[in-house]
Amino acid sequence: MARSGEHVRRLLAIYTGGTIGMRNREGVLVPESNLLTTLRKLPMFNDEEYSREHQLQDDTLALPLTNQNQRIIYTILEYDPLFDSSDMTINEWIRIAQDIERNYEQYFGFVVIHGTDTMAFASSMLSFILGNLQKTVILTGAQVPIHTLWNDGQENLLGSLLMAGQYVIPEVCLFFQNQLYRGNRVTKVDSRRFSAFCSPNLSPLATVGVDIIVNHKIMLKASMNKQLMVHSNMERNVGVLRLYPGISAALVRAFLQPPMKGVVMETFGTGNGPTNSDLLSALKEATERGMVIVNCTQCLQGSVTSDYAAGMAISDIGIISGSDMTSEAALAKLSYVLGREDLTLKDKKELLTKNLRGEMTPQPERVQLSLRNSKFAQLITNFLYLNCSQDLDAVRDSLTPTLACAAARMGDVEALEAIIELGGDLSESDFDGRTPLHMAARGGHVDAVQCLLSHGANVNSLDGDRSSPLLMAVKGRHKDVIFLLRDAGAQLSPPELQDAGTELCRLAASGDRDGLIAWQRAGADLFQTGYDGQTPLQVAEDAGNQEVVNFLKSPWDGGQV
Numbered sequence: 001m002a003r004s005g006e007h008v009r010r011l012l013a014i015y016t017g018g019t020i021g022m023r024n025r026e027g028v029l030v031p032e033s034n035l036l037t038t039l040r041k042l043p044m045f046n047d048e049e050y051s052r053e054h055q056l057q058d059d060t061l062a063l064p065l066t067n068q069n070q071r072i073i074y075t076i077l078e079y080d081p082l083f084d085s086s087d088m089t090i091n092e093w094i095r096i097a098q099d100i101e102r103n104y105e106q107y108f109g110f111v112v113i114h115g116t117d118t119m120a121f122a123s124s125m126l127s128f129i130l131g132n133l134q135k136t137v138i139l140t141g142a143q144v145p146i147h148t149l150w151n152d153g154q155e156n157l158l159g160s161l162l163m164a165g166q167y168v169i170p171e172v173c174l175f176f177q178n179q180l181y182r183g184n185r186v187t188k189v190d191s192r193r194f195s196a197f198c199s200p201n202l203s204p205l206a207t208v209g210v211d212i213i214v215n216h217k218i219m220l221k222a223s224m225n226k227q228l229m230v231h232s233n234m235e236r237n238v239g240v241l242r243l244y245p246g247i248s249a250a251l252v253r254a255f256l257q258p259p260m261k262g263v264v265m266e267t268f269g270t271g272n273g274p275t276n277s278d279l280l281s282a283l284k285e286a287t288e289r290g291m292v293i294v295n296c297t298q299c300l301q302g303s304v305t306s307d308y309a310a311g312m313a314i315s316d317i318g319i320i321s322g323s324d325m326t327s328e329a330a331l332a333k334l335s336y337v338l339g340r341e342d343l344t345l346k347d348k349k350e351l352l353t354k355n356l357r358g359e360m361t362p363q364p365e366r367v368q369l370s371l372r373n374s375k376f377a378q379l380i381t382n383f384l385y386l387n388c389s390q391d392l393d394a395v396r397d398s399l400t401p402t403l404a405c406a407a408a409r410m411g412d413v414e415a416l417e418a419i420i421e422l423g424g425d426l427s428e429s430d431f432d433g434r435t436p437l438h439m440a441a442r443g444g445h446v447d448a449v450q451c452l453l454s455h456g457a458n459v460n461s462l463d464g465d466r467s468s469p470l471l472m473a474v475k476g477r478h479k480d481v482i483f484l485l486r487d488a489g490a491q492l493s494p495p496e497l498q499d500a501g502t503e504l505c506r507l508a509a510s511g512d513r514d515g516l517i518a519w520q521r522a523g524a525d526l527f528q529t530g531y532d533g534q535t536p537l538q539v540a541e542d543a544g545n546q547e548v549v550n551f552l553k554s555p556w557d558g559g560q561v
């Protein structure tokens with residue numbers, strides 16, 4: 001019997017291995033069984049009197065009473081064999097999920113004791129394997145074994161038990177160094193320090209100090225009345241490919257061969273990669289075969305965007321943006337989504353762009369900015385319709401360029417038409433000097449470009465960087481848009497034409513025939529020289545890019561699009 005007023009919470013602690021329980025054997029650390037014996041000797045992990053009085057089972061210990069009068073009792077389920085986490089695979093993570101499922105009703109929450117080396121993969125995988133989670137699952141471990149004098153294991157394990165015993169956080173979390181993180185947002189960043197993990201794109205779910213500060217706002221909401229669902233059909237044929245400058249197309253091609261079904265491609269900066277045509281063909285062949293490729297940045301922090309031509313080249317061949325996901329989360333998501341046999345390839349690709357378990361930050365602007373659909377935009381629209389004083393005309397005039405640019409960027413023709421109905425001027429530029437036509441051309445949105453042109457958009461306006469809409473289309477290699485703009489009288493500006501030589505030489509050097517064709521269709525002179533006086537043809541010959549050499553010798557024959 002519990003003392004009066006005492007709340008008893010039962011937890012299951014699944015011990016899979018890792019440094020936390022390791023011992024030094026012949027000079028190296030190896031996993032060691034019987035973690036419970038070590039914990040039994042540590043008073044903060046074992047209220048001996050309570051255990052005796054309540055005759056707890058041999059595999060179960062009780063923490064001393066918390067300040068809130070809570071009694072946390074935990075049972076240890078120890079794996080045999082135990083693992084250094086470098087040996088963990090999807091199979092072991094599914095086993096953990098199944099153990100949670102088997103014990104789901106008996107326990108208030110779950111702690112998974114795991115090695116740190118692959119813990120970010122484990123917590124990411126488990127977040128997808130465990131569907132409809134309504135209870136707390138916390139992964140933890142240590143950099144130094146728990147039985148040593150100076151260690152981080154005691155604090156990490158105790159903190160995890162206290163968090164899981166006191167709060168319902170219906171997510172797979174990772175607790176380390178007083179921070180509770182969302183499991184699919186973390187990555188291991190230090191091999192020696194106690195603060196081994198960070199969550200670069202999402203603040204911690206909770207921080208433990210004198211007080212426990214829980215960030216309720218960002219927590220996932222439990223899907224009530226739905227039963228826990230273990231997705232054990234995870235696709236194993238997924239991998240991670242890290243790009244580096246000069247990576248060969250042959251290597252990429254070899255990596256993308258069957259049985260591989262999905263790949264997380266780690267790219268530079270905001271999602272960029274080499275634009276040489278060989279490499280792009282290797283990627284395109286793979287996506288056309290049905291391979292699913294997700295683009296994640298190698299940067300620790302930030303997101304994949306569509307700011308650069310080098311990034312647009314990648315998105316044009318069917319590669320999915322991983323937004324601000326970690327590679328670990330993207331790999332886990334791929335494994336989960338590709339394992340969903342109920343979905344078509346198209347549905348799987350669609351699902352990958354969605355935020356499923358809090359693993360990515362939804363892009364509000366991209367998600368819903370349609371004047372007809374978004375609540376915010378609707379409010380503005382109604383406001384503008386209903387009020388027609390001079391002041392409101394001014395408000396309308398200052399808002400519409402920004403809204404029109406956002407709509408054009410997404411190719412949202414419906415929204416553009418709504419803005420026209422409002423009387424907005426589609427040639428007006430936003431605060432960066434870009435017009436909707438720049439944005440539509442940059443995104444390769446043929447319908448939006450057509451709509452803007454038919455409503456009198458200025459085809460040769462220059463943005464704040466003195467770039468024309470035509471240059472935007474060239475950088476994105478959007479040949480249809482280039483044709484449309486040229487038909488409407490678009491021309492590259494004199495400075496753009498002047499600077500083209502160096503860019504053309506760069507494309508010739510990297511064998512980028514498509515890039516050269518885009519410039520040619522936009523009216524650039526393919527024979528002009530770069531900064532060092534060489535022509536693109538000379539550069540291509542020096543680089544041995546025969547395909548480009550042939551094209552440059554007779555551009556109007558070889559440039560079929």
Ligand SMILES: NC(=O)C[C@H](N)C(=O)O
Binds near residue numbers: 017018115143
């Ligand atoms: N700190 C650790 O737990 C590292 C260990 N190699 C593991 O991942 O199992």
